[in-house]
């Protein structure tokens with residue numbers, strides 16, 4: 197499971213939790229403007245926007261999990277099992293393989309609204325990367341500082357939703373996730389009032405009681421409600437430190453601790469492998485990992501963005517403890 201998030205203070209920030217029981221050796225990866233992008237069914241892009249994000253590179257191609265381009269447009273892929281349905285090639289459409297979707301979008305568009313227009317022609321074609329990286333069922337959040345979309349290729353076709361929450365988790369489909377929020381409209385950050393019965397007396401014995409009923413389990417529907425509540429009520433100062441802290445706190449509210457979500461075999465548990473937060477205005481990509489609570493950053497503008505070569509940074513995965521004595 198995963199959670200994607202778009203958040204604005206003075207600058208705009210975009211990132212995600214990647215929750216999984218293993219890692220594919222992902223690295224913070226910068227694709228400079230002249231890296232020759234080739235696609236399976238659409239024309240290559242020899243020059244394009246530069247991209248920074250988390251990716252596994254295979255056969256020289258950056259397989260992005262999430263990324264931001266130099267115009268501040270961002271996109272992340274999240275697991276969408278059983279619902280994702282990729283299509284046969286369509287002659288009258290722009291046929292993009294799912295693993296090409298993030299590079300293809302971030303390489304050429306500046307805003308969500310531009311992407312929305314282009315998506316009317318897009319067909320997510322069922323072409324896997326290779327035998328080592330078979331097709332994965334994904335859906336996507338696409339954000340800029342103004343708005344977000346949720347994009348889902350399902351049996352009935354490509355669904356593009358306006359995403360006013362700037363949040364995406366996993367199943368069910370985005371329309372159902374949105375509908376479910378109706379169940380939580382009574383939640384409040386204020387102390388509760390007695391609407392239960394005027395014949396009874398109640399005591400607000402604790403702070404935070406206005407949001408009793410907000411789910412705290414790690415299922416994707418619960419994480420969606422929790423993350424939307426936390427984000428929509430978030431208050432942050434505008435400095436980089438305050439903004440980053442608030443962003444990682446929101447992601448932390450839906451993070452997965454080892455042992456709580458068993459998957460498959462005896463000793464297999466899902467954890468939050470990494471949390472990322474890219475300042476989309478400055479092009480600095482920050483991350484923490486499960487065992488590295490210190491924020492690590494990579495500034496895309498510190499490398500030669502006119503080059504042709506991918507630049508990647510292996511993740512620092514152990515705790516970086518600042519001892520006082």
Ligand SMILES: C[C@H](CCC(=O)NCCS(=O)(=O)O)[C@H]1CC[C@H]2[C@@H]3CC[C@@H]4C[C@H](O)CC[C@]4(C)[C@H]3C[C@H](O)[C@]12C
Pocket residue numbers: 197198214215216220252259260261273274275276277294295324325329330331332333366459466
């Ligand atoms: C598994 C992850 C989602 C995390 C999640 O939700 N985990 C719940 C698991 S569980 O459902 O609970 O068991 C997703 C998110 C992004 C994905 C990569 C995107 C690029 C590329 C696309 C290719 O087509 C296939 C290989 C590829 C490297 C992808 C591998 C994998 O699919 C990634 C890491």
